[in-house]
Amino acid sequence: MEAFLEGVVRTATPLALAALGETVTERSGIINIGLEGSIIAGALGSVVGAAHGGVWAGFVFGAVCGLAVAAIFALFAVVLRADQIITGTAVTLLALGGTGTLYRLIYGSAGAALNTPTLNPAAIPFLSKIPVVGLALFAQPSITYVLYALIPVVSWWMYRTHAGLALRSVGENPAAAIAAGVRGKRVQFTAVLFGGALGGVSGATLVLAQAGTFVEGMSAGRGFIAIAIVVLGRWNPLGTVLAALIFGAASALQFYFQAIGTNLPYQLFLAFPYVLTLIALAATHGRVSAPAALGRQDLELE
Amino acid sequence: MSQTTAFIVDTLVHATPLMITGLAVAIAFRAGIWNIGADGQFIAGATAAAWIGVSAPATIGWLALPLALVAGAIAGGIWAAIAAWLRSRFAVLEVISTIMLNFIATYGASYLVRGPLQEPTHVFPQTSSIVAGAHMPILISDTRLHWGFILGLLLSVLTWYAMKYSATGFRIRASGMNPFAARNAGLINVPRVTSGAFIVSGAIAGIAGGVEVCGVTFALYENISPGYGYTAIAVALLAGLNPLGVIGTGILFGALETAAGTMQRNAGIPATTASVIEAVVILGVIGIAQFRSRCSVSAT
Numbered sequence: 001m002e003a004f005l006e007g008v009v010r011t012a013t014p015l016a017l018a019a020l021g022e023t024v025t026e027r028s029g030i031i032n033i034g035l036e037g038s039i040i041a042g043a044l045g046s047v048v049g050a051a052h053g054g055v056w057a058g059f060v061f062g063a064v065c066g067l068a069v070a071a072i073f074a075l076f077a078v079v080l081r082a083d084q085i086i087t088g089t090a091v092t093l094l095a096l097g098g099t100g101t102l103y104r105l106i107y108g109s110a111g112a113a114l115n116t117p118t119l120n121p122a123a124i125p126f127l128s129k130i131p132v133v134g135l136a137l138f139a140q141p142s143i144t145y146v147l148y149a150l151i152p153v154v155s156w157w158m159y160r161t162h163a164g165l166a167l168r169s170v171g172e173n174p175a176a177a178i179a180a181g182v183r184g185k186r187v188q189f190t191a192v193l194f195g196g197a198l199g200g201v202s203g204a205t206l207v208l209a210q211a212g213t214f215v216e217g218m219s220a221g222r223g224f225i226a227i228a229i230v231v232l233g234r235w236n237p238l239g240t241v242l243a244a245l246i247f248g249a250a251s252a253l254q255f256y257f258q259a260i261g262t263n264l265p266y267q268l269f270l271a272f273p274y275v276l277t278l279i280a281l282a283a284t285h286g287r288v289s290a291p292a293a294l295g296r297q298d299l300e301l302e
Numbered sequence: 303m304s305q306t307t308a309f310i311v312d313t314l315v316h317a318t319p320l321m322i323t324g325l326a327v328a329i330a331f332r333a334g335i336w337n338i339g340a341d342g343q344f345i346a347g348a349t350a351a352a353w354i355g356v357s358a359p360a361t362i363g364w365l366a367l368p369l370a371l372v373a374g375a376i377a378g379g380i381w382a383a384i385a386a387w388l389r390s391r392f393a394v395l396e397v398i399s400t401i402m403l404n405f406i407a408t409y410g411a412s413y414l415v416r417g418p419l420q421e422p423t424h425v426f427p428q429t430s431s432i433v434a435g436a437h438m439p440i441l442i443s444d445t446r447l448h449w450g451f452i453l454g455l456l457l458s459v460l461t462w463y464a465m466k467y468s469a470t471g472f473r474i475r476a477s478g479m480n481p482f483a484a485r486n487a488g489l490i491n492v493p494r495v496t497s498g499a500f501i502v503s504g505a506i507a508g509i510a511g512g513v514e515v516c517g518v519t520f521a522l523y524e525n526i527s528p529g530y531g532y533t534a535i536a537v538a539l540l541a542g543l544n545p546l547g548v549i550g551t552g553i554l555f556g557a558l559e560t561a562a563g564t565m566q567r568n569a570g571i572p573a574t575t576a577s578v579i580e581a582v583v584i585l586g587v588i589g590i591a592q593f594r595s596r597c598s599v600s601a602t
Contacts, residue, residue: 097577
């Protein structure tokens with residue numbers, strides 16, 4: 001049971017990081033389907049960064065790569081006000097293909113970089129001794145603790161600062177926000193970049209805290225799952241992270257069932273998070289309200 | 303066969319699934335439906351076609367081919383119908399649902415070719431070969447080019463005609479352009495029209511899967527689609543969502559993929575470069591369109 005819970009938090013961490021960033025992006029009225037692209041770029045970037053400057057350099061370079069991909073999205077979707085869905089799809093395609101190409105160019109078709117430094121679980125004294133959930137919550141790689149710290153910070157920023165108010169007002173009522181002097185495009189651009197950076201950290205987590213290496217397409221749709229998590233978490237930071245745990249549990253089930261041995265086909269468990277996404281999106285229908293201006297491309301901001 | 307002929311043949315063979323899935327995407331996008339799920343619908347169609355192709359008795363002869371293609375269309379349609387239903391009943395964003403369904407289709411096919419549909423020796427993750435009656439006839443002898451290419455051309459022309467001249471085509475275009483005007487001024491049942499277009503889009507992508515199985519692979523494999531459904535978006539957008547234009551852009555991307563494969567073998571340039579080019583094409587098309595519309599707005 002403890003191993004299962006530990007797996008839940010471990011698999012939920014990258015999802016929660018990406019979803020937290022996307023929450024901020026979507027609160028500004030922009031839906032960034034290109035998040036998947038930021039994640040895969042962050043994953044490759046982290047391998048390169050970690051090889052040159054150690055694990056934390058890997059996270060930083062991963063964030064930079066995720067941010068760079070998001071900047072492409074923002075250029076088209078925010079500045080040129082192109083359709084967000086199409087732009088996001090194209091950016092994802094670009095990043096998935098681009099990382100595959102770069103990876104083979106850098107490391108050859110055999111794929112080296114197996115000696116990437118990784119982040120080992122670091123148990124927090126006392127807290128990790130709490131029965132049942134102690135090990136699961138407080139004996140994780142330290143990037144998980146960064147996530148814990150980000151939740152209250154982002155919440156506070158979003159609900160208690162002027163900048164956070166500006167963000168939410170652009171997403172809810174851009175005309176009023178602009179009339180009040182908010183620089184709409186700048187807010188959206190920054191929100192997209194923030195989401196991309198966290199997407200990059202999410203990808204870096206996949207490599208540096210989990211897989212230990214880069215695999216083409218290793219983001220495996222997590223960006224899209226993260227977008228569903230944002231809906232399920234009702235566009236608020238804490239809700240998003242709790243929703244991510246549900247998806248972590250769905251993914252961790254496969255390890256659990258593998259451990260106890262079962263006749264069920266393994267593809268069933270691999271497909272389960274995606275099925276859950278569909279069910280979760282259908283189940284939350286009517287009980288949540290998205291930012292009013294989410295996805296609108298026809299707005300003239302300033 | 304000269305190298306040029308070989309390249310042209312390969313291009314048209316590659317173009318066939320891209321053309322048909324591109325057509326599927328174009329129909330959906332015209333209706334204002336962001337169907338990113340042509341890949342899953344393609345896999346569903348390929349699976350159904352392979353199932354019919356493998357299990358059809360030899361006595362029905364060539365009838366196996368139309369049966370397999372129809373099965374492909376139905377399976378693709380059903381796969382899209384799930385997303386269409388989620389959209390109309392629960393307002394689930396079809397972008398997310400179709401991408402989830404792509405993953406589910408991939409794992410579903412993976413299960414089938416390693417489970418119930420696996421070839422009898424249970425060595426390879428694939429189905430047995432489909433019966434000879436389900437094979438798509440060859441268009442030019444001694445090449446791989448099959449009649450699926452002609453089928454793709456016919457579907458494109460048919461769709462073009464229906465979109466341009468039929469009442470249904472008008473309803474689809476109106477719903478996509480402005481759903482509110484379509485409902486209020488045109489008395490169009492928008493949810494019904496768009497769901498219908500979504501399902502037809504899925505059925506066409508399913509036919510593409512069936513054509514691939516009956517014309518090229520003759521069995522169902524894991525990873526039967528190298529991402530056709532995603533390339534299809536570039537094919538459709540570059541064609542300006544015009545069903546006739548899809549023929550040209552499908553062939554263009556077919557040539558691109560053929561060249562990418564050749565470059566990987568001969569020059570070591572990764573084939574993933576093709577999807578980078580596709581993405582740049584999509585961004586280029588929408589970038590230019592936005593830039594133009596902004597220029598015209600500021601000029602007035």
